[in-house]
Amino acid sequence: MMNTAKKSKVSLVKTSKRAEGIRKSVELLDINPVQGKKVILKPNFNTADPYPGSTDPETLRELIKYLQELGAEKITIGERSGPVKTSEVMEQLGAYKIAEELGTEIINFDELPAEEMVKVNPPGSHWKDGFEVPRMLRDAECIVASPCLKTHQFGGIFTMALKLAVGIIPKAGTTYMKELHSSPHMGKMIAEVNYAYKPCLFIMDGMEAFVEQGPMTGTRKRADLFLAGTDPVAIDAVGVAILKELGSTPEIMDTAIFKQEQIARAVELGLGAAHPGEIELISGDAESENYASKIRSILEQG
Numbered sequence: 001m002m003n004t005a006k007k008s009k010v011s012l013v014k015t016s017k018r019a020e021g022i023r024k025s026v027e028l029l030d031i032n033p034v035q036g037k038k039v040i041l042k043p044n045f046n047t048a049d050p051y052p053g054s055t056d057p058e059t060l061r062e063l064i065k066y067l068q069e070l071g072a073e074k075i076t077i078g079e080r081s082g083p084v085k086t087s088e089v090m091e092q093l094g095a096y097k098i099a100e101e102l103g104t105e106i107i108n109f110d111e112l113p114a115e116e117m118v119k120v121n122p123p124g125s126h127w128k129d130g131f132e133v134p135r136m137l138r139d140a141e142c143i144v145a146s147p148c149l150k151t152h153q154f155g156g157i158f159t160m161a162l163k164l165a166v167g168i169i170p171k172a173g174t175t176y177m178k179e180l181h182s183s184p185h186m187g188k189m190i191a192e193v194n195y196a197y198k199p200c201l202f203i204m205d206g207m208e209a210f211v212e213q214g215p216m217t218g219t220r221k222r223a224d225l226f227l228a229g230t231d232p233v234a235i236d237a238v239g240v241a242i243l244k245e246l247g248s249t250p251e252i253m254d255t256a257i258f259k260q261e262q263i264a265r266a267v268e269l270g271l272g273a274a275h276p277g278e279i280e281l282i283s284g285d286a287e288s289e290n291y292a293s294k295i296r297s298i299l300e301q302g
Helices: 018-029 057-069 086-092 095-102 161-168 176-182 186-196 232-246 261-268 286-300
Strands: 008-014 038-042 074-079 105-108 117-120 131-134 142-145 148-152 157-159 201-213 218-222 225-229 279-282
Touching: 008 018, 008 232, 008 286, 018 057, 018 201, 018 225, 038 057, 038 161, 057 074, 057 095, 074 095, 086 095, 086 105, 095 105, 131 186, 142 161, 148 232, 157 161, 157 232, 157 261, 161 186, 161 232, 161 261, 176 186, 186 261, 201 232, 225 232, 232 261, 232 279, 232 286, 279 286
Parallel strands: 008 279, 038 074, 038 142, 074 105, 142 201, 148 201
Antiparallel strands: 008 225, 117 131, 148 157, 201 218, 201 225
């Protein structure tokens, strides 16, 4: 009997060209969640380390251009970096120049006044007293998130769609990051941040990956791919499968995908696909499909 349950679609495009990867990965989903919307674009600007330590400037530029082409009414880049100041990271990565060039705005989440923040306390939270996030994210018409594909040596195991959300929590004047990094439940707390916002689209730049160390520097492997989807759990499950295929850390290689703490907690919170059978990995050409078939086999093993 055919499984008719609704599945989370994740597109996979093998390419060596960023503009092509962005466009094709979204086209495969057959959706346009940004048309006529005010869009907040959340990149990976934790530090100014070169890609995949942070979002590649070319990816940022091509992504903004494509969102504009899709009919986004307005695009605002929103981020909080750390430990380096967000403004310094943005400057070093050329984000201000790109924003000016393409007519977009930039908002530093660490500079928002207290009245622009809201408290979030997810069910069964492992945060001591919840956490604050920008009100603009809760009320946003559309959020597009653009993670990288990499491991995380400081307790996160991996940093992709779910981990990207940590950048919406303010650092200035808070102890949130100290609490997160000192907790034995870091993976669960990472997942819980995603309870606070819901991007309408994730586009992951997987041209290269850190397969060891990370998130700032690490052992690189070429992957030449882009992923897109609307489900952060599905995106991360596919991303972990890709790290397994590339060859990665014992924490990645020796743990079943849906047993990873970030993913398991996100499933508990109902944030996405609950098992591999709820993910539909789609591709649009022979090279992409050949690689997608390998990833499906790894996914099916859990």
